[in-house]
Amino acid sequence: MSTSSRSRIAVNGYGVIGKRVADAVTQQNDMDLAGVSDVSADWRARMVTQKGYRLFGATDEHVRTxxxxxxxxxxxxxxxxETADVVVDCTPKHVAAKNVELYRQKGIKFIVQGGEKHEVTGHSFVAEASYASAVGRDSTRVVSCNTTSMVRTLAALKHAGLLRRARGTLMRRATDPWESHLGGIMNTLAPEPEIPSHQGPDAQSVDPELDVVTMAVKVPETLAHLHYWAVQLTRPAEKDEVLDAFRTSPRIALIQMADGLTAINSVKELMADLGRPHDNLYEVALWSDMLKVEGDELFYAYMVDNQAIVIPETVDAIRALIGQVRDPHESIAKTNAALGIGAIFDALGGR
Known part of the structure; x- marks a missing residue:
């Protein structure tokens, strides 16, 4: 265990999330990357060593390979x-649940991702909603990209005293871009077979008070997810009041069609122009000029980058488990500053 003020973080699994978590950890002034473990011996593992990160094999056999x-x-x-204070497990779905026994044997704090069930850790994490209850815990689960976006936006409305119930339709991208040659769908739409889709109950694992129902459909594209929401407010409200509620979240970016951000590809292009690594959109990109309020009914849409949105949450989850930063606002501010979250607002001339 580290005895300095800088926590040592291990990343197990170097896929689309793991490599982003590793990079984000190296940008924090209170963390060091202890190393990265993986099963791959191809170009992905070579990127680990090329970046100067210490590479470990998942098993002795993987080491030999x-x-x-x-x-x-x-x-x-x-x-x-043995050299880390916290391990962030970014292995494929269901693999992390099998790794948990090892982490507990080692007595190391651990974080799993949203592909695992809430019961694996007994705690689900979104910084703006459940940071305080994660402080000092042995483990937590950073919820999925879609669930993270839901909790961020609905929590902003809830904290403003505006949220009664929410109903959302999620258009989910078919697969990660780098794996699009392996699967996904083409020339069709694939609805999730049950209503509610799993994201609504998952959001309630973070905040049981949320009255939320989701429906989801997989669509033939790989850039990002798109959400449409119909929310009943606690009372009639004005559009500006709702926008002010969303502005209280530093991880919701209010964008406008009027700025030429008319589709998810144009938002991704903006991230590239901002110099974000991997074109990462860490924020929920919510169209303010599309948002509509009719009495006590609210309608809005936003974009979710499933490879990036959970990265700042994971960094905050590390701090919460370590317990050195107990105030969620302090951790969120530190993470945002390190990752450049907020630059999108400056690029668009404010929020």
Whole structure:
């Protein structure tokens, strides 16, 4: 365990989330990246060492495979865990649940991702809603990209005293872009077979008070998710009041069609122009000029980058488990500053 003020973080799994978490950790002034563990010996593992990160194999067998591929390997996952204060498990869905026994044996704090069930840790995390209850815990689960976006937006309305109930339709991208040659769908739409879709109950694992129902459909594109929401407010309100509620969240970016941001691809292009790594959109990008209020009914739409939105949440979850930063606002501000969250507002001339 680290005895300095800087926490040592291990990342297990170097896929689309793991590589972003590793990069984000290196940007924090109170964290060090202890190393990255993976099963791959291909170009992905080579990126780990090229960035100067310590590479570990998930098992001794994986270590040998990596060494045979000419990679500089520091050891196995067991060795990595001995040097870390927290491990962020970014392995594929259901794998993390199997790794939990090892983490508990090692006595190391751990974070799993939204593909695992709430019961794996008994706590689900979104910084603006459940940071305080995560402080000092042994583990937490950073919920999925869609659930994160839902909790951020609905929490903003709830904190403003405006939220009664919410009903959402989610258009989910078919697969990650780098895996689009392996699967996904083409020339069709695939509805989730049950209503509510799993995201609504998942949001309630973070805040049981939320009255939310979701419906979801998988669509043939890979850039991002798109949400449409119909919300009943606690009372009639004006549009500006609702926008002010959303402005209280530093991780909701109010964008406008009038700025040429008319589709998810144009928002991703803006992220590239801002110099974001991997074109990451960490914020919920919510169209303010599309938003409509009719009495006590609210209608709005936003975009979710499923590869990026959970990254700042994961950084905050690390701080919460370590317990050195107990105030969620302090951690959120530190993370946002390190990752450049808020730059989109400056680029668009304010919020």
């Amino acid at each position: 990596m060494q045979n591929a000419g990679l500089d390997v520091a050891g196995a996952l067991d060795d990595l865990l």
